[in-house]
Amino acid sequence: MSRRVGRPRKLPVDEQRALILGAARKVFAESGLQAATVEQIASAAGLTRQAVYETYGGKKELFAEAVKATEELVHAKVGKPALDASEPKLRVWARANYAAMFAFVAEHPDALPLLLQAERAGDPAMNRVRARLATIYAEASRARWAAQGVESGRTDKALVAMYFAMTEALVGMSWDDPAPDPEALIDLLTEFTVGGVLRLQGHAPEIIARLR
Secondary structure, three states: OOOOOOOOOOOOHHHHHHHHHHHHHHHHHHHHHHHOOHHHHHHHHOOOHHHHHHHHOOHHHHHHHHHHHHHHHHHHHHHHHHHOOOOOOHHHHHHHHHHHHHHHHHHOOOHHHHHHHHHHOOOOHHHHHHHHHHHHHHHHHHHHHHHOOOOOOOHHHHHHHHHHHHHHHHHOOOOOOOOOOHHHHHHHHHHHHHHHHHHHHHHOHHHHHOOO
C-alpha cells in the first residue's frame, strides 16, 4: 500500500504508520537491513524521509518494528486458526493448517522473506515464529492424534518443525511452467505427515515411543 507523492497533507497517525510498515516490509524483504535505505522506504510509502524518521526513528528501529509486526501477523493468520476446536478430524484439521500457510504466503509474499532477512541480520525471528506456532500446533493436535491411537508426546513438536520446513520450501520453490496445483501440494503434505505417522504407529511404533 502506498500513495502518490504530491502536495503534502496531514495523514492520520495510524494510516501513516500502516503505509510506512507496509513499505518497510517490502523493501527490507527485497534488500535486507544493510542495503535498504530510508529513502527507498519513504518513496515506496509515498511519504517523505522526515515522516519516516518522525514516525519510527532510524532504519534499525523501523526494521525491528516491521519484523515484530510480521511475527504477529503470522500468529494471527496461521497460528490462531489452528486453535479452532470445531474440526475434530485429524486429517481435515491438518490439511486446513497447510492451506492456511499457503494462503498466508499468497496474501503476504513479503512476510517470510522479511523473517529470513531478520535471521541474516542476527535476529532469530523465524525461529521465534516456529517455536511459538509449534507450541500452538502441538497442543491443538494432541487430542486429535490420541483419537487415532497415537500417543504423540514430543513427536508433535518434531512434526511441526517438519511441517514448517516443508511448507516453506514448497511455497518458495521455483517450478517449471505450469506450476503444480497448490491443492495437490497441500494434499501431498497432509498425507506425508499425517499418513506417515499413522503408518509408523502401525508398523514401527517404537520410533514414536522414543520421542515421548
